[in-house]
Amino acid sequence: MVFWYLDHYRTNTLSEGHLLEAKGSHPANSPPDDTIIRNASNIARQRLLHAATRLLARALPGNPRNDLEFEYRYRRYVAEFGEADSDILVSTFSKSGTTWGQIILYQLTTAGDMNFDHLFDVSPWVWYAAMRQVQPAVTPSPRILKSHDDYRRFRKGRRGRFIFVLRDGRDVCVSLYHHRRNFKRFEGTFEQHFDNFLHDAEYNWFDHLRPWLENAYGLPIHYLRFEDLKRNFDQTVRDMADFCGIDVNETTMARTREQCRFEAMQAHESQLGPRNAHFEGVSDSPYFVKQSGRFIRRGEVGEGLATLSESQLAAYRERFDRTLGEFERVGDYR
Template structure:
C-alpha cells in the first residue's frame, strides 16, 4: 500500500473522503464527483474515478489518477495519513449506533449470513470511538472539513454549499440541480452496479445502496449496550463537540 501511495503522489488539489465504514462514503464520493466534473456516468465503477488505495492494493492494481480534483476514498486511521502535506480532507461523521447496524447488515449481505449483532457491536463500539477521536484531535493540523452524515441526507443543498466554499468551487444553479439529482437515492440505486461490490453467487448484490436513515440503528441495541455507548463517549472525550449530538 505504501508504494501505491508513493506512486500516486500528492497534489494541492487532492480531496480525501475520510470516514469510518458505513458513514456515507459512497454518497460523498459521488457528490464530489458531480461537483468537480461534468458528471458523466460512463465510468465502469466509482473506484475508477475516485480510487481507494486498499481496494487497489488488494487486487494489485494501480490507483487511477483522474480528474483535475482527485477524489480519494479512505477508511484508514489518522496515524496512517497524518503525514500528508497537500490536499484537503472531508471527514464525515455518523451516529455510531447507525454505523454498527449498517455494518451488520453489510456483513449479512456480503460476508457472513450468520453474523451475530451483539458480538459485532461489542467489538466495534470502542473502535468507532478510537477512530473518530484521533481524526477529531487532528494533531498534524490537516485541512479538514467535518460534516455529519445526518446533515448530508436531510439538508443536502446547504451541505453542498459548505463543501463548495471549502473547495473553492462556484456552484451555479444548473450544477446544483445536477448534483442533487445524481446523488439522490433513486438515481444511485438505479446505477447500483457502479457503486457496490461486484456480484458473486453468495452476495446480495442489490443491497449496497441502502436508504440509510438516522436513528434506526438504536433499535437493534440492548439497553446495556446503549449505556456502554454513552459511557464510552465520556472516556473518549475531546475538545471537539462534533460527537455530542449522538449522546443527547
C-alpha cells in the same frame, strides 16, 4: 530474525512516517496546485521493503504472512500514487456516507456522467486497488479519493484537502453489521458485532474518530455530517464546496441534488460497491458479496437508536463518554 520483523511490523505499521515526504499543504479556499508529487527515494524505499517482505512472508504461517505482505504493498501503492494540493480525500469510518460524499464531489467537479463502469474508475480508492493488485485509476484534477485509513496513516503537511464524513455511531453500527454480513464474510451475531464495534481494533468507531477529531497534525479537514446532508442538502454541499474551492452554479447544484438522491444512487448500485469479479484469483480477499443490491441499503437517520437494546445503548454511551465525550462536534451522537 523473523520475530524481529514481526515485532517491527506490529509497532511501526501506523506510527512510522512512511508516506510521501512532500513539504507543506495548501490552505483551504486557495487555488490548488494540480502537480502530483512523487518522492522518488520514498518510492524506491517502499518497493525495496515490499520486495523484502514478500520474501520474508514465505517463511511465515497463516494470516501474519498475508498482513505483513499487504501492509508493505499498500505503502508502495501510496508512494507511487503520489499526492497533489488539489487532491480531495473523502475519509470516513466505514458506512458513514463515504460513497455519498464521493458522488457529490464527482458531480461538483465534472459534467456528472454516470456511465462509468465503477465509481473507483472516477474516484480511486488506493487501498482497494492494492488489495486487488491492480493500478488505481488515473483521473483529472482534482482527484476525488476514497479512504478509510487511520489518521496516523497521514502526517503533518500531507497535500490536499480532507472531507471527513461523520455519522451517528448508532446508525453506523447497524449499517456496518449488515455490510459485514453481506460483504465481509462475517457470520456472527449482532451482539458479537456490537462488541467488535465497541472494542475491536478493526471495527472500533470510537477509536477511529478520536484522532480525526483531535487533528493533531493540523490537516485541512472539513467535517461533513451525514445528518446535515439529510436535513439541508444544498447548504451542506455548498459549505463543503467552499472549503474545496469549488464554484457551484444552480445547474450543477440541481444535477448534484438529483443524482445524489437515495433512489438515484440505488439505481446505480452495481457501479458503486465491491464486486466478486474484482477479486478473482486473490486468495486473501476481504470481500465476498453474498447478495447484490444491498450496498446502498437504507441511508436513514435514527435506525440505530431504534435497533439497539437498552443495555447496548448504555454500553454505547459509556464508551462514547470515555472516548468522544469532550468533542462538541459529535455531542448529539451520544
